Amino acid sequence: MGEVIFRTEGITKVYDTGEVKVYALAGVDLELYKGELTVLLGPSGSGKSTLLNILGGLDHATEGRVWFGDTELTNMSNRGLTRYRRDHVGFVFQFYNLVPSLTARENVQLVTDVSPDPMPAEEALGLVGLGKRMDHFPSEMSGGEQQRVAIARAIAKRPQILLCDEPTGALDSTTGVQVLEVLRDINERFGTTTVVITHNASIQRMAHRVIFFQDGKISEVKVNDNRIAPSEIAW
């Protein structure tokens, strides 16, 4: 087994809306391993996004502890979390969050301009197969291409961690597979630890590890001995 990159101990996240308390996470103990691609599966509302946001330093746990390597995230200040996100974490969301008035290259440069050790925007766009589309605007691209720009933006800072919340949720199967191929390629080429939330259970077959959520808890963890290529995934 590889090196642990994330460890959580008894994480809870409680939303207190006044009348009711919602336990988005109800005690999560987990380990994620360096270089692995992990898929998170589970019904809507089971806590997947909440966990991803806590791992990515976008949200605070109500209770429990989270470590990134030897660094505890749960006692970091907001400023520390901002630095952690900037230096180590790339995010990819379902709706690409590109700036419509900027080209693909300029969207990626938003990140490379503020990162300590970025790759050139052109290189990042080449890695996602968009080397010829760098000067196109988001409105001139398909959903899958826009998502690949978003992935280029996320990887351009050479993050150790890539956190993806429903990256193929808005895509048809052909473009969805292309996006998954890019994620697998980045994971293999750079050893980027990757976490993918999906509602599409068949995507679990490309993962090293699959974590199932139910009611804010982990119900099962599976290690995949026979991973398949994204192109073999039946949608």
Ligand SMILES: Nc1ncnc2c1ncn2[C@@H]1O[C@H](COP(=O)(O)OP(=O)(O)OP(=O)(O)O)[C@@H](O)[C@H]1O
């Ligand atoms: N800001 C909030 N205020 C109140 N409740 C919230 C808030 N954010 C999330 N929740 C609740 O926390 C629970 C877990 O939400 P979360 O988004 O983590 O689930 P999920 O498994 O990612 O769901 P989905 O697959 O639908 O995205 C849900 O019951 C949700 O309604």
